[in-house]
Amino acid sequence: MPTPPWLSKLNEKAKPYGKLTALEPVAFGPNLRVERYRLENGLEILFCPDRSAPVIAYHTWFRVGSRHEREGKTGLAHLFEHLMFNELEGRKAGEFDRLLEEAGAESNASTWLDWTQYNISIPKDRLSLVVGLEAERMQKLVLREPQVVSEKEVVANERRYRVDDDIEGSVSELLWSTAFTRHAYKAPTIGWMPDIQGFTTEDCAEFYKTFYAPNNAVLVVVGDVGSSRLLELISRAYGDIPPSQLPLEDVHPEPAQLEQRVKEVEKPTPTEKVTIGFHSPAFGDWDHPILSLLIEVLFGGRASRLHKRLVRDLEIASEVRSFVGPFKDPGLVELFLSAREGHKAEELVKVLDEELERVKEEPIEPEEIERARARFELGLLAGLETMDGKASTLGFHETLLGRPGAAFDRLDAIRLADASELRRVARRYFGLNTRSIVYVRSQAPAASGEAS
Amino acid sequence: MSAATKASAGRADVLLEVSHDLPLVSLTVATRNGGMFDPPGKEGLTRLCARLMRRTGGGRDPQELDTRVDSIGASVGADVAQSVTLFQGTVIRRSLDAFVEIACDIIGRPGLAEVEFERLRREVLAELVESLDDDRGLARRWFRRKMFEGHPYGRALSGTATSLSAISLDDVRERARALASSEPLFAFSGDIERAEAEALSDRVLGVFSDSKPLSDPTPEPTMAPGRRLVIVDKPERTQTQILIGGLGTHAHDPDHTALLVGNTIFGGTFTARLTDEVRSKRGWSYGAYSSLPFDRRRQAFSMWTFPKADDAAACIELELGMLQALREKGVTKKELTAAKRYLTRSHAFAIDTASKRVGLELEGRLYDLPPGYHAEYTKRVAAVTLDEVNQALQARLPEKELLIVVVGTASEIRSAIEAKIPDLGSTEVVPHDAEA
Numbered sequence: 001m002p003t004p005p006w007l008s009k010l011n012e013k014a015k016p017y018g019k020l021t022a023l024e025p026v027a028f029g030p031n032l033r034v035e036r037y038r039l040e041n042g043l044e045i046l047f048c049p050d051r052s053a054p055v056i057a058y059h060t061w062f063r064v065g066s067r068h069e070r071e072g073k074t075g076l077a078h079l080f081e082h083l084m085f086n087e088l089e090g091r092k093a094g095e096f097d098r099l100l101e102e103a104g105a106e107s108n109a110s111t112w113l114d115w116t117q118y119n120i121s122i123p124k125d126r127l128s129l130v131v132g133l134e135a136e137r138m139q140k141l142v143l144r145e146p147q148v149v150s151e152k153e154v155v156a157n158e159r160r161y162r163v164d165d166d167i168e169g170s171v172s173e174l175l176w177s178t179a180f181t182r183h184a185y186k187a188p189t190i191g192w193m194p195d196i197q198g199f200t201t202e203d204c205a206e207f208y209k210t211f212y213a214p215n216n217a218v219l220v221v222v223g224d225v226g227s228s229r230l231l232e233l234i235s236r237a238y239g240d241i242p243p244s245q246l247p248l249e250d251v252h253p254e255p256a257q258l259e260q261r262v263k264e265v266e267k268p269t270p271t272e273k274v275t276i277g278f279h280s281p282a283f284g285d286w287d288h289p290i291l292s293l294l295i296e297v298l299f300g301g302r303a304s305r306l307h308k309r310l311v312r313d314l315e316i317a318s319e320v321r322s323f324v325g326p327f328k329d330p331g332l333v334e335l336f337l338s339a340r341e342g343h344k345a346e347e348l349v350k351v352l353d354e355e356l357e358r359v360k361e362e363p364i365e366p367e368e369i370e371r372a373r374a375r376f377e378l379g380l381l382a383g384l385e386t387m388d389g390k391a392s393t394l395g396f397h398e399t400l401l402g403r404p405g406a407a408f409d410r411l412d413a414i415r416l417a418d419a420s421e422l423r424r425v426a427r428r429y430f431g432l433n434t435r436s437i438v439y440v441r442s443q444a445p446a447a448s449g450e451a452s
Numbered sequence: 453m454s455a456a457t458k459a460s461a462g463r464a465d466v467l468l469e470v471s472h473d474l475p476l477v478s479l480t481v482a483t484r485n486g487g488m489f490d491p492p493g494k495e496g497l498t499r500l501c502a503r504l505m506r507r508t509g510g511g512r513d514p515q516e517l518d519t520r521v522d523s524i525g526a527s528v529g530a531d532v533a534q535s536v537t538l539f540q541g542t543v544i545r546r547s548l549d550a551f552v553e554i555a556c557d558i559i560g561r562p563g564l565a566e567v568e569f570e571r572l573r574r575e576v577l578a579e580l581v582e583s584l585d586d587d588r589g590l591a592r593r594w595f596r597r598k599m600f601e602g603h604p605y606g607r608a609l610s611g612t613a614t615s616l617s618a619i620s621l622d623d624v625r626e627r628a629r630a631l632a633s634s635e636p637l638f639a640f641s642g643d644i645e646r647a648e649a650e651a652l653s654d655r656v657l658g659v660f661s662d663s664k665p666l667s668d669p670t671p672e673p674t675m676a677p678g679r680r681l682v683i684v685d686k687p688e689r690t691q692t693q694i695l696i697g698g699l700g701t702h703a704h705d706p707d708h709t710a711l712l713v714g715n716t717i718f719g720g721t722f723t724a725r726l727t728d729e730v731r732s733k734r735g736w737s738y739g740a741y742s743s744l745p746f747d748r749r750r751q752a753f754s755m756w757t758f759p760k761a762d763d764a765a766a767c768i769e770l771e772l773g774m775l776q777a778l779r780e781k782g783v784t785k786k787e788l789t790a791a792k793r794y795l796t797r798s799h800a801f802a803i804d805t806a807s808k809r810v811g812l813e814l815e816g817r818l819y820d821l822p823p824g825y826h827a828e829y830t831k832r833v834a835a836v837t838l839d840e841v842n843q844a845l846q847a848r849l850p851e852k853e854l855l856i857v858v859v860g861t862a863s864e865i866r867s868a869i870e871a872k873i874p875d876l877g878s879t880e881v882v883p884h885d886a887e888a
Contacts, residue, residue: 104797
């Protein structure tokens, strides 16, 4: 793509790694356009102009997640995400957050299997502050022992909250560690408790040096700013940061699961539950949107097949849910069913299996497919209402697929999927003898010995 | 961007915010008739009624109606709070007409068939059982119940097994008529122009019968005397859920804005005192925040933390000490400056979409907020002085009348916690599966 004159001028005075290359812009749905650039150090930049409000969403996506961890060191990517809010060279501990808050920013971060992302939304007149701070923490993070110790305790408490004392969190973790035996997806992103408690400051420093580099990151900016001003700020702030030699990934493919794996746990809950995992395609696979559409037919909303049978007609379940993991490598389509009091989880599984066998045999009616498609479309559009929502959608699809506008490609795929395709993916992925199941049994109540 | 505008459309009261960025339209039909109007002993009636209306609009079978809503690319929900009931939804622009017809069916022509009423009641009872798994939800329910005991704000919006069993179909039908005769407010946002919004509002208004303004007879809540500890006893908890609080603010208090600013400094942001002391310095809790919600009457102030069981007593001691220090010593000028900057600048994110802007305007009307409450918000915050904040904290923060609710395993935490609460008046241990 030819370099626009303003960009050539900007490049003339750029820092060593601050030269920008303009790449082909891409469409983002019918009305929006995304400009794409790359800095000399490999940092990718996506910019979607949006003047609907005087604010800007500024996201940084790193291509590192818990898939890059090894046994004994699980949870490092997530712990590190916490540490990224601590101290920067030349600044006091906590100054990063204080400066952002005084600027009126909203900031947060998240880590999952394949990526880590940092998001800041800022009034447009404070953009330069965010660009500067984000560039600083890509290269000037300070890691000290007391902060690492304190943050490990915070993460341990987060784990107690989300996993240890949470039934769904704990059984989901068990499901994944049952379904995966070799691939890194077998370990939870938050990490096993002994691993969290065992991290050293050196572990964190090594992780930072290895993965937090401009050539492992994507900047996504959506909002009310001009291209030239934005890129000048970015070039200046990130133009001194050298690229890293990124390690080759050491991820092992998951061997095919050839048997049904069943586990049982007892929990202090009044009702039985069951979670089931079928191995599912990678997010970039042709089948992923089709399987997602099928899951919408089966589990999406009160008009879905499983809700109708289990919750409404038979009244043996209080809740049914499912989603197809959106991951770089093949993951799981995860089902969660909660029984009503007095009913066994096996009763729910029996009905589920009948419905899964049914979609393998009988074509799904066009009206059901249309209903599921419309739910998809509404969900996509509703997620784009804020600039932050647009930035999340762009960053996620760029990081996973290298195609920022792919959310709308998935919508196109869903529009094309017909009953034949749905039946084919049902037959391919819903193997009843190659799935993993975790049953949750109600524990007999243990008296605490307390009375008022 | 403009403030939400009120349009005159027949008798309808219409709020509107236009945005053509996405082909979506959102509509809220709101009334000031909420769950606090449930008759004593029939708590949960309004929510049960609104859900049944949502399911049986136009006399349809719920499955058929849900399929219709999904298929046109819409979402529709019924939301009941203490003071308001909202029917709200979003639709892809191309299906707007069908969406409004569904809204008319739900509000004005609900089937309310007996078989569906009984089915929904069984479903709600199952949801109540299921909710026992949610420790945070348990803490919030018991805090509300004990904080506002005997007051309408203390009632269980979802009801209890006992109250739900006492509700008859006639009760539901009468409640549905009451909802459809309460004066409605219409709030549109998104890909729609004023004339169309007015015409559609008039269509929905047509299903309301003799709609009239509803006065709010709720008295101001009062707080039970003394410091009370309530432990919601649940087995095998590695962690606790803790809520500590008392009476909070009223939007018409002269020191309302000053108190909001003070709360921001104390526990309203990630760098606030609570997060700094509880999370950053000690690592005791993943989150540590305080909040000051409002309603048409005075609501509660509360602090929320969730430390592991071994740290619960020390965490409560720390929070009580911080609350006392805040009340007695106040905040600093530096803290005030930072908080005012945060609140005035971050307001941009309260108004960055059409649905948020119209939502604020609707909130002002439904909760009787002072005129210009949201429009003048940043000016009021900017004008707050250090003395005003510190006086508000001293006057309003709870001290002697304090409620501490802890979800945890009582046998493991009770004595340690009791030892750390000065002047503790009473301790009550309730089973986690008791009705609340």
